[in-house]
Amino acid sequence: MEQNKYSLVIVGFGGMGSYHVQLIEPCERLAVTGVYDVVDYRLELGAAKGFKTYDSLEAVLSDETVDVVLIATPNDVHKDIAIRALTAGKHVICEKPVTVDSADLSDILEVAKETDRVFMVHQNRRWDEDFLIIQDLIEKKKIGEVFHLESRVQGANGIPGDWRQLKAYGGGMLLDWGVHLLDQLLLLTGSKIDSVTAELSTILGTEVDDGFTSFIRFKDGLTAVIEVGTTNFIKLPRWYVKGTEGTAIIRDWDLSGEIVVNNPDVAKVEPKPIQAGQGLTKTMAPPSEESTLRLPIEKAQSTKQSFYDNFVSVIEGKSEPLVKNEEVHRVLRLIETIFEAAEKRAVLKDLEL
Numbered sequence: 001m002e003q004n005k006y007s008l009v010i011v012g013f014g015g016m017g018s019y020h021v022q023l024i025e026p027c028e029r030l031a032v033t034g035v036y037d038v039v040d041y042r043l044e045l046g047a048a049k050g051f052k053t054y055d056s057l058e059a060v061l062s063d064e065t066v067d068v069v070l071i072a073t074p075n076d077v078h079k080d081i082a083i084r085a086l087t088a089g090k091h092v093i094c095e096k097p098v099t100v101d102s103a104d105l106s107d108i109l110e111v112a113k114e115t116d117r118v119f120m121v122h123q124n125r126r127w128d129e130d131f132l133i134i135q136d137l138i139e140k141k142k143i144g145e146v147f148h149l150e151s152r153v154q155g156a157n158g159i160p161g162d163w164r165q166l167k168a169y170g171g172g173m174l175l176d177w178g179v180h181l182l183d184q185l186l187l188l189t190g191s192k193i194d195s196v197t198a199e200l201s202t203i204l205g206t207e208v209d210d211g212f213t214s215f216i217r218f219k220d221g222l223t224a225v226i227e228v229g230t231t232n233f234i235k236l237p238r239w240y241v242k243g244t245e246g247t248a249i250i251r252d253w254d255l256s257g258e259i260v261v262n263n264p265d266v267a268k269v270e271p272k273p274i275q276a277g278q279g280l281t282k283t284m285a286p287p288s289e290e291s292t293l294r295l296p297i298e299k300a301q302s303t304k305q306s307f308y309d310n311f312v313s314v315i316e317g318k319s320e321p322l323v324k325n326e327e328v329h330r331v332l333r334l335i336e337t338i339f340e341a342a343e344k345r346a347v348l349k350d351l352e353l
């Protein structure tokens with residue numbers, strides 16, 4: 001440690017690895033000092049930014065000035081690098097999905113325990129503003145008791161054309177974006193999961209899923225649709241949430257959306273029938289303007305990204321990790337359950353999850 005800062009080396013200096021440099025900048029107690037990548041060009045980019053470059057992982061791990069290894073390689077090698085780094089006495093931050101299955105994560109955690117090193121997974125989308133708004137809305141019961149939610153990310157550009165298309169690298173959208181949406185979902189309820197069913201999308205003909213739709217029922221009755229798509233020329237909303245007193249929608253990353261709730265000060269007004277196609281309907285008429293309130297999506301209280309500060313605090317024994325390894329392990333078990341449900345075309349019930 002130099003000047004009261006932990007020295008951190010990024011292993012895998014690609015898209016996300018280089019983005020970490022700017023994310024870590026504001027953290028007063030962590031300094032990116034070096035990079036290692038298997039591609040020379042990526043090392044040259046690191047050198048151009050003034051970082052020390054290493055020509056092997058062994059060189060990183062035998063450098064006693066290095067305190068922390070941050071893993072931002074493709075998913076298949078996270079486990080090996082993590083175990084070697086922990087064994088060499090380094091603390092580790094690992095990108096998501098931490099591993100391609102939950103047994104691999106258990107192996108890493110065993111080594112972290114034996115070596116008494118901190119191992120934390122970068123589940124950064126826990127600090128996304130759209131998620132924080134939904135979390136706040138549920139906690140404060142702004143639309144009553146939430147009984148159903150739908151969380152989606154959709155694009156029209158297919159799977160980025162590299163390792164994400166290949167099974168051997170831990171590719172596919174369930175492991176890539178699914179891990180974020182499922183991590184967020186499990187933070188929205190304290191309930192255990194009751195049942196899971198799912199369908200993987202393979203429209204693009206890749207050997208991995210180009211998206212998926214899953215339907216998850218919790219033991220407390222909450223139901224959720226979690227969906228990732230890469231073949232959607234028109235998107236569905238990012239969030240659609242139904243509660244006993246209203247409905248909330250967040251359409252996109254720009255946080256456009258609205259909340260419609262029963263007005264507690266006005267007695268319910270019977271809706272008037274509307275013309276719908278060739279018929280009239282009262283059932284499908286919008287709620288009356290008089291007895292409902294239309295509220296804007298309000299900014300969340302705090303969106304400060306505190307992952308790295310927390311990591312340092314955990315190393316120093318001052319805080320509990322904000323991303324707990326048990327939570328990450330549960331998300332991986334849910335992903336395995338989704339793969340199994342899709343393969344069997346079944347509703348998997350009586351889950352210990």
Ligand code: NAD
Nearest residue numbers: 012013014015016017037038039042072073075095096097
């Ligand atoms: P990328 O392909 O842009 O970068 C990966 C880099 O790792 C490349 O430069 C590659 O040469 C290097 N590499 C490959 N094998 C290596 C090895 N054995 N040792 C050292 N370097 C190696 O991929 P990316 O989009 O940056 O994704 C990297 C990781 O970050 C993945 O796990 C991905 O899921 C994750 N990621 C997370 C987020 C997030 O928001 N948390 C966003 C994007 C990617």
